[in-house]
Amino acid sequence: MADPERTDPAHTDPRRIDVHQHVIPPDRGRAIAARAAAVRWPAPAWDEQSAIAMMDRRSIATGVLSYAAPLAGPHDVGGARVVARSVNEYTAELVKNRPDRFGHFAVLPLPDVDGALAEAAHALDELHADGVMVLSNAHGRYLGDPAFEPLWAELDARSAVVLVHPTAPPGTPVPEVPPPLADFPYDTTRAALHMTVRGVPRRYPRIKVILPHAGGFLPYAVHRFALAAHLPGGASADDPGGTPEDFVTDLRRFYFDTAFSTGPASLPSLLAFAAPEHILYGSDFPMLPEDWSTGFDTALDEYPHWEPGRLHAVNRGNAELLVPRLAHAIRPSRRAGPTAHGG
DSSP states (O other): OOOHHHHOGGGOOOOEEEEEEEOOOGGGHHHHHHHHHHTTOOOOOOOHHHHHHHHHHTTEEEEEEEOOSOOSOTTOHHHHHHHHHHHHHHHHHHHHHOTTTEEEEEEOOTTOHHHHHHHHHIIIIISOOSEEEEESEETTEETTOGGGHHHHHHHHHTTOEEEEEOOOOSSOOOTTSOTTTTHHHHHHHHHHHHHHHTTHHHHOTTOEEEESGGGTTHHHHHHHHGGGGGSTTSGGGTOTTOOHHHHHHHHTTSEEEOTTOOSTTHHHHHHHHSOGGGEEOOOOTTTSOHHHHHHHHHHHHHOTTOOTTHHHIIIIIHHHHHSGGGGSOOOOSSOOSSOTTOO
16 A cells, blocks of 8 residues: 555655754854864855755755854853854844745853843844754753753743754763764763753753754663663652653653664664654754765655654654744745845
């Protein structure tokens, strides 16, 4: 019997919504190139036209942009605030001019909680960002840190979408292995576990947290991690009655994107673990070179065990539920002015 998702046009809308796509403002190109060199990764290049051309080639209707790098040094609070504001205003202008093609997860300058609160309010209220982005650790401080509670409370009150983007963990990287290959998904896993052990997802259930790259190693090892509920000072710290099953339930509150993570072992693990409505398409452009990533698109589309409707949900439907604006994004009939890029 033919798969209705592959034959019925009502189930084959090819225009993906990409929740994991990056922006590199012109004045940040050198910093991003230096960052890539530091982690032994190809230097990414970005501009508005090349991003749209990439999306057209890969049937992506809209890419939700985020800035995926530390904003400043660990002690430069003022510098991080300035860069966050500059990046967010640049990205907001892109979205203003092309709301059909771009969305915006505004970067927050953690571990500066006061600065993050101020930037979240500015981005969500004034710039109309679709959500916010934080790194998996903020100069070594993980996201369950009690100091970050005011930020989680504010984002919960707003029912905000939060992308937790990986960064290098503290310490020495694995020798001869570029950190984005092993250490970044490891740090995503660490961040999610720390948040869950500290009870953040349970206390703030209205926050929708996206974990890139299928959540690192969570789907594969979730039942191993759930044993944290048995440990003194673990998940039971905030809920003395917590069980491993409760811990798994809390981990399933997260959303997961597919960037770099649709291989024949990783995709079945993700589908077996995540809530069906919590899986989202991601490209990781331009941090993941396009000639590397198209194979992951093909693996997603050609996975042989999709249930009816689920591929469409991953490619688009789940993102429409998460960020309803994206379901109705249309191009303005007249451009409001020159793009943020200057064109």
